[in-house]
Amino acid sequence: MEQKIRIGAVSYLNTKPLVYGFEKGLMKDEVELFFDYPAKIAAMLLNDEIDVGLIPVAVLPKLKEHHIISDYCIGASQPVASVCLFS
Numbered sequence: 001m002e003q004k005i006r007i008g009a010v011s012y013l014n015t016k017p018l019v020y021g022f023e024k025g026l027m028k029d030e031v032e033l034f035f036d037y038p039a040k041i042a043a044m045l046l047n048d049e050i051d052v053g054l055i056p057v058a059v060l061p062k063l064k065e066h067h068i069i070s071d072y073c074i075g076a077s078q079p080v081a082s083v084c085l086f087s
Contacts (some may be wrong), residue, residue: 003030008044008053011035014082016072018054 007022009015015035022031034044038056045053046062052069060066 002030004030004050005024006032006050007039008034008036008041008050008055009039010041010054010074014052018072018074 001049005027007019009019019033022026022028022033034050036044041050042055042059042062043049045055045059054074
């Protein structure tokens, strides 16, 4: 049996459009999806626990090698109120 491609993605609603094809499409039997918070997905990629990950760009310098495989992302061209910092 061929090993499945291990894909990590953040467990947020804004990730759904990016992973829908992996969950419902032709490749659904060829991939294993892991959902968690961004730092955990990054750690999984750094520790070779997953093959591909949707990670924060700040993690890229920590990787031995990286390839951006598409121009899809979670981003905004204007201010958003989905993240708040409190102290």
